[in-house]
Amino acid sequence: MKYQNDLILRAAKGEITERVPVWVMRQAGRILPEYRAIRASISGFKELVETPELASEVTIQPVDILGVDAAIIFSDILVIPEAMGCIYEMEEKVGPRFPNPIRTESDINKLVIPDPEDKLKYVLDAVRLTVKNLHGRVPVIGFAGAPFTILAYMIEGKGSKTFSETKKFLYTEPVLAHKILEKITLTTISYLKAKVDAGAAMLQLFDSWAGILSPSQYTEFAMPYISRICDSASVPITVFSKGAFFALEEINQTSCNTIGLDWTLDPKKVREIIGFDKTLQGNLDPCLLYSSDKKIVTETISMLKSFGGNKHIANLGHGVYPDTSPEKVKLFIDTIKNYRF
Amino acid sequence: MKYQNDLILRAAKGEITERVPVWVMRQAGRILPEYRAIRASISGFKELVETPELASEVTIQPVDILGVDAAIIFSDILVIPEAMGCIYEMEEKVGPRFPNPIRTESDINKLVIPDPEDKLKYVLDAVRLTVKNLHGRVPVIGFAGAPFTILAYMIEGKGSKTFSETKKFLYTEPVLAHKILEKITLTTISYLKAKVDAGAAMLQLFDSWAGILSPSQYTEFAMPYISRICDSASVPITVFSKGAFFALEEINQTSCNTIGLDWTLDPKKVREIIGFDKTLQGNLDPCLLYSSDKKIVTETISMLKSFGGNKHIANLGHGVYPDTSPEKVKLFIDTIKNYRF
Numbered sequence: 001m002k003y004q005n006d007l008i009l010r011a012a013k014g015e016i017t018e019r020v021p022v023w024v025m026r027q028a029g030r031i032l033p034e035y036r037a038i039r040a041s042i043s044g045f046k047e048l049v050e051t052p053e054l055a056s057e058v059t060i061q062p063v064d065i066l067g068v069d070a071a072i073i074f075s076d077i078l079v080i081p082e083a084m085g086c087i088y089e090m091e092e093k094v095g096p097r098f099p100n101p102i103r104t105e106s107d108i109n110k111l112v113i114p115d116p117e118d119k120l121k122y123v124l125d126a127v128r129l130t131v132k133n134l135h136g137r138v139p140v141i142g143f144a145g146a147p148f149t150i151l152a153y154m155i156e157g158k159g160s161k162t163f164s165e166t167k168k169f170l171y172t173e174p175v176l177a178h179k180i181l182e183k184i185t186l187t188t189i190s191y192l193k194a195k196v197d198a199g200a201a202m203l204q205l206f207d208s209w210a211g212i213l214s215p216s217q218y219t220e221f222a223m224p225y226i227s228r229i230c231d232s233a234s235v236p237i238t239v240f241s242k243g244a245f246f247a248l249e250e251i252n253q254t255s256c257n258t259i260g261l262d263w264t265l266d267p268k269k270v271r272e273i274i275g276f277d278k279t280l281q282g283n284l285d286p287c288l289l290y291s292s293d294k295k296i297v298t299e300t301i302s303m304l305k306s307f308g309g310n311k312h313i314a315n316l317g318h319g320v321y322p323d324t325s326p327e328k329v330k331l332f333i334d335t336i337k338n339y340r341f
Numbered sequence: 342m343k344y345q346n347d348l349i350l351r352a353a354k355g356e357i358t359e360r361v362p363v364w365v366m367r368q369a370g371r372i373l374p375e376y377r378a379i380r381a382s383i384s385g386f387k388e389l390v391e392t393p394e395l396a397s398e399v400t401i402q403p404v405d406i407l408g409v410d411a412a413i414i415f416s417d418i419l420v421i422p423e424a425m426g427c428i429y430e431m432e433e434k435v436g437p438r439f440p441n442p443i444r445t446e447s448d449i450n451k452l453v454i455p456d457p458e459d460k461l462k463y464v465l466d467a468v469r470l471t472v473k474n475l476h477g478r479v480p481v482i483g484f485a486g487a488p489f490t491i492l493a494y495m496i497e498g499k500g501s502k503t504f505s506e507t508k509k510f511l512y513t514e515p516v517l518a519h520k521i522l523e524k525i526t527l528t529t530i531s532y533l534k535a536k537v538d539a540g541a542a543m544l545q546l547f548d549s550w551a552g553i554l555s556p557s558q559y560t561e562f563a564m565p566y567i568s569r570i571c572d573s574a575s576v577p578i579t580v581f582s583k584g585a586f587f588a589l590e591e592i593n594q595t596s597c598n599t600i601g602l603d604w605t606l607d608p609k610k611v612r613e614i615i616g617f618d619k620t621l622q623g624n625l626d627p628c629l630l631y632s633s634d635k636k637i638v639t640e641t642i643s644m645l646k647s648f649g650g651n652k653h654i655a656n657l658g659h660g661v662y663p664d665t666s667p668e669k670v671k672l673f674i675d676t677i678k679n680y681r682f
């Protein structure tokens with residue numbers, strides 16, 4: 001497929017681009033009044049995720065309103081456990097909750113590896129609709145949770161500061177943990193493949209809870225599965241392991257194209273560690289978008305410079321916080337789009 | 342003062358010790374049935390903190406029961422904001438809550454720098470009583486929150502995953518932030534001095550939320566205040582900035598004696614960064630204490646080896662989780678006490 005704007009694809013492939021491309025994690029969501037209007041008209045978050053027309057509409061909103069260089073399908077990483085048989089609920093202001101978290105081997109045996117065109121058709125329809133309605137303006141990013149993060153929700157049953165139930169499970173039941181991770185990985189591979197078939201031109205893996213693992217647990221329980229998913233990808237893929245500063249060298253050894261950095265990492269130091277093979281994505285502190293316009297411009301340019309201009313996809317170092325003003329997000333985006341090295 | 346066991350003091354001063362000393366963050370607390378018995382007999386957490394006889398009793402429990410090489414006063418870092426006029430409540434299973442978080446300059450102007458012998462006498466009495474009742478068996482550690490972490494609670498009003506209110510405050514009201522930090526720092530310095538006068542032989546600063554800061558915010562809002570507190574200490578002081586892997590070089594430049602490491606850090610890599618000047622403390626993953634005895638012994642010895650045997654105070658990489666079996670904690674401690682390099 002030809003895109004009117006393929007900057008982000010070229011940056012992901014390591015090509016030199018005329019400017020740094022930009023998108024924003026959680027760009028489709030609560031920061032936009034246009035999103036909140038749609039959200040208010042329906043029963044809840046899951047209805048939005050599961051209705052392709054609406055999911056596609058909010059996916060395209062930031063392309064129109066904010067001018068980002070890519071659309072990312074509005075969805076949730078927890079559609080995967082649900083399609084495997086582990087249902088989640090989204091509690092307003094609390095977050096996800098699994099009424100029946102995984103506890104025993106029998107729970108694990110019951111998990112299925114679904115056909116994505118069956119159990120996850122609503123996501124694929126959203127991708128197809130988005131691609132159709134974008135008419136090639138920008139590429140569409142498909143995403144999934146990294147297997148460890150999905151496992152963490154399935155075991156813990158909810159968000160947690162320590163994920164101590166999950167870590168206990170890894171230390172005491174490593175064989176069972178690998179058994180679940182295997183099933184999640186197979187599901188994720190076929191899910192992402194189906195997303196690409198539906199028209200996604202890029203992929204991203206979110207390992208949101210990687211940072212709570214010890215380095216040796218990350219090596220054992222997170223890395224091998226991420227690596228297999230990267231190997232299976234037929235389009236550029238980004239790995240964003242939040243907080244896993246200790247794993248940069250390992251992530252660099254996968255076949256991923258791009259490594260996402262959170263705001264605690266210094267891009268120059270990261271380059272010293274991993275060299276210049278991969279593209280980097282990130283990494284402005286999302287809280288900076290609460291500051292004055294002047295500070296946002298200064299810090300955004302300073303961030304651009306610290307990445308050096310090539311092999312860089314600009315983004316925040318974490319999803320944009322819901323109470324951020326869309327004008328501030330647009331200023332961040334425009335500053336990047338107007339900057340030339 | 343002469344101690345029957347002064348291993349930890351000697352290790353903190355960088356002296357070669359016959360074995361690695363050990364204590365456990367949160368050793369006085371819910372892991373011990375003896376603690377829970379006392380806790381059940383009173384109205385709540387704060388009553389325990391504010392009653393010197395009881396605070397002292399639970400402080401000494403782990404010395405008797407677990408055989409640790411130091412006692413740490415049972416208390417809370419939030420006694421400082423409370424003494425300054427910002428009262429907290431401890432909600433069961435939720436955590437601390439400040440009914441009146443700091444919002445305006447007028448709130449800041451109302452904050453006092455208290456005389457510790459007045460507003461914090463209950464902590465100092467607990468120190469005095471503990472020192473008396475320990476009869477020199479082991480040294481007593483006094484602690485405080487690092488100023489940024491205390492500020493975070495005062496602004497946010499409660500625990501948070503992102504502390505985005507606090508970070509917003511730092512980005513938008515830096516002058517006011519420094520004004521509060523100055524007051525917290527002066528209070529902390531006189532508080533720790535009073536603790537030492539009362540008999541504490543070592544000190545520790547907990548910067549529990551350091552890891553949510555961007556490196557430049559850490560440099561501006563956390564480091565200078567930590568550094569001043571270290572300079573003011575007349576006994577060995579430890580800095581434990583959880584998650585602040587990016588700040589090791591800066592912490593190494595303070596006058597602290599010991600740097601606490603969380604479980605995500607590799608001691609060998611840390612030594613490559615900071616050299617061999619300081620003592621290191623840590624850093625077994627607290628979740629490892631959920632595993633089999635065999636795994637605990639293997640991993641504890643592996644941890645000891647990774648620190649190399651000298652200038653090391655063994656500990657977990659975070660406070661022990663409340664549902665950990667005391668037998669497992671004792672196994673961790675005994676493994677360290679029995680190991681010789």
